[in-house]
Amino acid sequence: MEVRQDQPNKVELRSLYKNYGGLSVLQGIDLVVKAGEFVTLIGPSGCGKSTIFNILAGLEQADSGVVFLDGQLVSGPGQVAFMPQRDALLPWRKILDNVVIGLELRGVPKKEARQRALGQFETFGLKGFEGNYPFQLSGGMRQRAALLRTVLMELEVLLLDEPFGALDALTRTSLQEWLLRLQSQLQRTILFITHDVEEALLLSDRVYVVSPRPASVQLVQEVALPRPRLPEIITTPEFVALKVRLLAALKAEGAYA
Ligand SMILES: Nc1ncnc2c1ncn2[C@@H]1O[C@H](COP(=O)(O)OP(=O)(O)OP(=O)(O)O)[C@@H](O)[C@H]1O
Ligand SMILES: [Mg+2]
Numbered sequence: 001m002e003v004r005q006d007q008p009n010k011v012e013l014r015s016l017y018k019n020y021g022g023l024s025v026l027q028g029i030d031l032v033v034k035a036g037e038f039v040t041l042i043g044p045s046g047c048g049k050s051t052i053f054n055i056l057a058g059l060e061q062a063d064s065g066v067v068f069l070d071g072q073l074v075s076g077p078g079q080v081a082f083m084p085q086r087d088a089l090l091p092w093r094k095i096l097d098n099v100v101i102g103l104e105l106r107g108v109p110k111k112e113a114r115q116r117a118l119g120q121f122e123t124f125g126l127k128g129f130e131g132n133y134p135f136q137l138s139g140g141m142r143q144r145a146a147l148l149r150t151v152l153m154e155l156e157v158l159l160l161d162e163p164f165g166a167l168d169a170l171t172r173t174s175l176q177e178w179l180l181r182l183q184s185q186l187q188r189t190i191l192f193i194t195h196d197v198e199e200a201l202l203l204s205d206r207v208y209v210v211s212p213r214p215a216s217v218q219l220v221q222e223v224a225l226p227r228p229r230l231p232e233i234i235t236t237p238e239f240v241a242l243k244v245r246l247l248a249a250l251k252a253e254g255a256y257a
Contacts, residue, residue: 008071010035010189011056011157016065018051025051026062027214033191035156038183040192040200042246043210043218049193050085052215053159056191057082069157078105083150085161085193087142089134095145096130102153117152123178124148125171139166144175151182161193173231176202180228197246201239202229209249219249 011033018026025048033039041049054060056067058077067074081102089098096117103113121127124144134142147163164172180203183190194200200207201223209219225238233239 007035009033009068010037010070011191012066012068012071013052013056014066014068016052016055016062016067018048018055018060018062024214026055026065027216029065029210029215030217031208033157033189035189036183036187037205038180038190038192038203040194040204040207041210042194042197042200042207042250043215044212044250045195047210047213048215049210050161053082053084053161053191053193056080057159079155080157080159081150081153081155082159083146083161083163085165087134087146089142089146089149091134094131094133095126095137098134099145099149099152102149106153113152117148120148120152124175140168140171143167144171147175156187156189158188158190160190162195163192164194164196164199172199177231179203184227197243197250198234200246201225201242202231202234207246209246218252219246221246221249 009032011031013029013031016026016029029052031039041052043049051060055062056074057080058074069079096114099117100110100113103116104110118130121130124147126141126144126148129137129141137145143163143166147160150158150160164175167175176199182188192203204223207221207223208217209221210216211218221242223242225233
């Protein structure tokens with residue numbers, strides 16, 4: 001979608017540092033996202049990507065640096081819709097009751113929340129499992145339920161931490177397409193984490209390549225490919241050139257050597 005460069009930043013991270021005990025995890029992370037943009041973080045396992053999201057979601061505090069949302073300092077949780085890497089479904093709640101939690105917390109009447117959720121079960125490949133408990137679902141189904149719950153929260157900024165990691169290729173493609181539609185129709189701003197270079201390029205306006213721990217930003221790659229992006233785009237020379245570039249940056253980092 002068209003992103004206006006003259007508008008204020010939706011999300012802004014400035015010089016984030018974070019240690020866990022003696023372990024230095026973040027070493028000066030800067031990142032800017034405008035309203036409606038799709039921005040992806042990619043980098044080696046254990047480098048600090050999820051930590052960045054935890055701080056942005058207000059669940060962890062940075063040792064130094066600032067996090068702005070709409071120009072305001074983030075003071076605590078609940079300001080962005082966050083899908084953590086581990087699905088975090090409540091085991092004692094049926095799937096339908098799990099996915100409406102965000103709406104319930106925001107005071108949407110239960111009946112309306114359920115209706116809104118039910119309208120999406122087919123798209124998410126969960127139809128027929130509304131009354132099942134999380135332990136009765138596959139890993140991919142749990143991941144889709146967690147994604148549905150996050151999207152239903154109807155907050156402007158979505159943080160999705162490897163949401164498609166456990167999915168088969170077909171489901172992954174259909175949910176990627178669905179996510180792109182969601183973003184362009186509902187003007188959501190999305191921050192995304194993946195280990196998949198093609199997925200990053202297919203979805204994003206910009207990709208941040210993060211270094212091994214302690215994390216710093218190694219490369220900021222704009223992805224100026226036309227939208228809508230159809231799956232065939234991955235065979236175009238422009239796409240392949242970007243892929244080579246990202247893979248080289250990751251390899252230089254020793255991420256996938
Ligand atoms: N709450 C915590 N307490 C102590 N150490 C932590 C905590 N959370 C994360 N870490 C450490 O911080 C480092 C970065 O973890 P993080 O989960 O951010 O990595 P990641 O980039 O998301 O990795 P992956 O791609 O495997 O998900 C790891 O070494 C991890 O052990
Ligand atoms: Mg992670």
